[in-house]
Amino acid sequence: MLLYTCRTAPSPRRVRMFISEKGIDVPMQEVDLRSGEHFSADYRRRNPHATVPVLDLDDGTCISESDAICTYFEALYPDPPLMGSDPKSRARVRMWDRRVEFDGYQAVAEGFRNRAPAFRDRAVPGRHKVPQIEALAERGAQRYRDFLEDLDGRLGQSEYVALDTFSVTDITAFVTIEFARRALKIGPEPDQENIARWHAALSRRPTVEA
Amino acid sequence: MLLYTCRTAPSPRRVRMFISEKGIDVPMQEVDLRSGEHFSADYRRRNPHATVPVLDLDDGTCISESDAICTYFEALYPDPPLMGSDPKSRARVRMWDRRVEFDGYQAVAEGFRNRAPAFRDRAVPGRHKVPQIEALAERGAQRYRDFLEDLDGRLGQSEYVALDTFSVTDITAFVTIEFARRALKIGPEPDQENIARWHAALSRRPTVEA
Numbered sequence: 001m002l003l004y005t006c007r008t009a010p011s012p013r014r015v016r017m018f019i020s021e022k023g024i025d026v027p028m029q030e031v032d033l034r035s036g037e038h039f040s041a042d043y044r045r046r047n048p049h050a051t052v053p054v055l056d057l058d059d060g061t062c063i064s065e066s067d068a069i070c071t072y073f074e075a076l077y078p079d080p081p082l083m084g085s086d087p088k089s090r091a092r093v094r095m096w097d098r099r100v101e102f103d104g105y106q107a108v109a110e111g112f113r114n115r116a117p118a119f120r121d122r123a124v125p126g127r128h129k130v131p132q133i134e135a136l137a138e139r140g141a142q143r144y145r146d147f148l149e150d151l152d153g154r155l156g157q158s159e160y161v162a163l164d165t166f167s168v169t170d171i172t173a174f175v176t177i178e179f180a181r182r183a184l185k186i187g188p189e190p191d192q193e194n195i196a197r198w199h200a201a202l203s204r205r206p207t208v209e210a
Numbered sequence: 211m212l213l214y215t216c217r218t219a220p221s222p223r224r225v226r227m228f229i230s231e232k233g234i235d236v237p238m239q240e241v242d243l244r245s246g247e248h249f250s251a252d253y254r255r256r257n258p259h260a261t262v263p264v265l266d267l268d269d270g271t272c273i274s275e276s277d278a279i280c281t282y283f284e285a286l287y288p289d290p291p292l293m294g295s296d297p298k299s300r301a302r303v304r305m306w307d308r309r310v311e312f313d314g315y316q317a318v319a320e321g322f323r324n325r326a327p328a329f330r331d332r333a334v335p336g337r338h339k340v341p342q343i344e345a346l347a348e349r350g351a352q353r354y355r356d357f358l359e360d361l362d363g364r365l366g367q368s369e370y371v372a373l374d375t376f377s378v379t380d381i382t383a384f385v386t387i388e389f390a391r392r393a394l395k396i397g398p399e400p401d402q403e404n405i406a407r408w409h410a411a412l413s414r415r416p417t418v419e420a
Contacts, residue, residue, distance in 0.1 A: 072301035095278035098295035
């Protein structure tokens with residue numbers, strides 16, 4: 001088993017934090033996105049879609065998509081449960097994880113990839129060329145601000161994002177916030193105290209180093 | 211238990227088809243999106259995000275997001291498995307389902323909601339106003355054409371989209387294609403014969419009436 005990852009990209013970090021919280025040991029190999037290694041024939045044999053991360057299993061099966069890789073480890077190593085432990089909590093984690101990913105993570109990605117020169121013609125991850133749209137960069141940044149408002153409201157009702165206990169959704173939200181700080185220079189507002197409380201708690205977990 | 215759904219929207223159809231394939235009986239109530247019933251105070255007590263579908267459980271828990279509702283039913287009624295049955299097949303279904311949703315379904319939604327007059331200021335589902343971007347409508351339509359090319363390639367290698375057997379990803383892809391025909395007037399190309407073979411097989415399942 002080998003996990004193809006990249007230190008500077010947000011999506012593989014979700015998987016590394018997940019692995020760290022599970023306490024499992026997975027060999028990793030760095031992919032150099034700057035030189036376009038993910039578009040090489042060798043890499044695309046593992047993932048025709050040309051994204052990181054990819055988990056290459058010993059039988060040759062390759063799993064891409066962070067959420068899919070986490071699903072694999074959750075099924076293989078159920079403890080501690082990070083995606084819920086009964087039908088209702090599994091559904092709640094899935095619901096909140098999608099909400100954070102669509103309204104948070106994707107908004108940041110829109111705001112970043114539609115403006116950064118490095119992503120000209122690569123505004124959406126994948127093998128196809130997709131042109132940048134400047135108005136979408138602005139709209140993405142505004143959607144991210146709306147997301148922070150919603151997240152602060154949610155964390156006023158619940159200790160963690162999806163459940164009363166830590167779950168994968170806290171990882172997704174944490175990675176989103178770090179991604180936005182770096183890529184959009186936008187952080188939570190000073191009066192979003194629920195996010196501040198939750199973020200401080202997350203920052204004390206060893207997994208943030210992953 | 212009560213499922214809030216809408217006959218004219220694509221997303222609730224994923225859940226209705228999933229329920230039909232499981233062979234379970236779930237009471238349903240129609241939400242009138244045209245009159246804005248999903249923005250009413252009553253509906254938003256169940257889903258502050260103001261989207262359909264929502265599953266209202268007997269203990270008052272409300273689950274939104276199609277994928278989360280399907281996750282609930284999969285955990286409660288594991289047979290027949292529609293999200294994989296072991297770590298590897300679960301991961302593969304999750305990987306393909308995301309691919310279809312991000313590159314297919316979301317592309318169609320971008321193409322439709324950024325142009326249709328009914329979605330002015332509602333270009334993204336949810337409670338926040340999001341302005342339309344005409345260039346994104348065009349980009350979405352092109353992304354959907356790219357997706358069809360990829361899907362046809364995939365179905366040249368595999369009988370169903372995610373696995374050799376039917377899974378939720380076939381539902382997601384089928385709903386996406388029907389959504390695009392109606393909303394964008396774009397269908398698969400005549401020479402995409404793998405999609406044609408798969409679509410004909412799907413169309414023979416009773417679940418397409420759901």
